[in-house]
Amino acid sequence: MFRGNHPTRVDEKGRLKLPAEFKRRVDELYGPQFYITSMDGKRAQVYPLKEWEQIEASLSKMSPMDPVRKKFQDVTNFYGQMAEMDAQGRVLIPQKLRELAKVTGEVNVLGSQTLLEVVNAELFDAEMKKASGAVELTDVDLMAFADKTKAVA
Numbered sequence: 001m002f003r004g005n006h007p008t009r010v011d012e013k014g015r016l017k018l019p020a021e022f023k024r025r026v027d028e029l030y031g032p033q034f035y036i037t038s039m040d041g042k043r044a045q046v047y048p049l050k051e052w053e054q055i056e057a058s059l060s061k062m063s064p065m066d067p068v069r070k071k072f073q074d075v076t077n078f079y080g081q082m083a084e085m086d087a088q089g090r091v092l093i094p095q096k097l098r099e100l101a102k103v104t105g106e107v108n109v110l111g112s113q114t115l116l117e118v119v120n121a122e123l124f125d126a127e128m129k130k131a132s133g134a135v136e137l138t139d140v141d142l143m144a145f146a147d148k149t150k151a152v153a
Contacts (some may be wrong), residue, residue: 002111007121010104016046019109021106023089034091035123037080041100044093049082051114075079093118 006019018026026032037045043079047055062069081094098104106121 001113002116003113006109006111008107008109010093010107010118011090012118014093014095014104015086016044016093016103016109016118018067018085018089018091018116022109022111023085026085032085034085035080036083036091036094036097038078038097038101039075041079041097042119044079044097044101044103045112046083046091046116046118047067047114053123127153 002022002025004021006021008019010016010018026048028107030050033049035047035049035052037047039045044080059069079094079097079100083091083093085091101118102120102123103118104120108119108121108124110117110119
């Protein structure tokens, strides 16, 4: 699992250097190939190819005519590209996604279990503080989380 927040940079050529903790995990479990995409254009999602292929396997079970499948593929293909990690542990973020999500310069790389999410550090900080002036989970958030985890168990 990928966990935590690791501030880093996307260089002027659009390359993200994977934080050491995440790179170690990638080296151990996945190898150098990734599919990089987004669901909303606000954050880059860096999937080890093995994880992305599981999503594709789920999609293949849906009808090719299913509008949800079509929309998912349209969005993830619009933002997405294959990438390979270089010898220095860098992956190229697709240009369209870099521009739309503003993932250049200072970024946060967030561990999200089976994928990494890359967000503009300044915009993410502002978003996290916007609702209540501080980054926190409210009692309502925690109760909703508890309800959802019960439903899964």
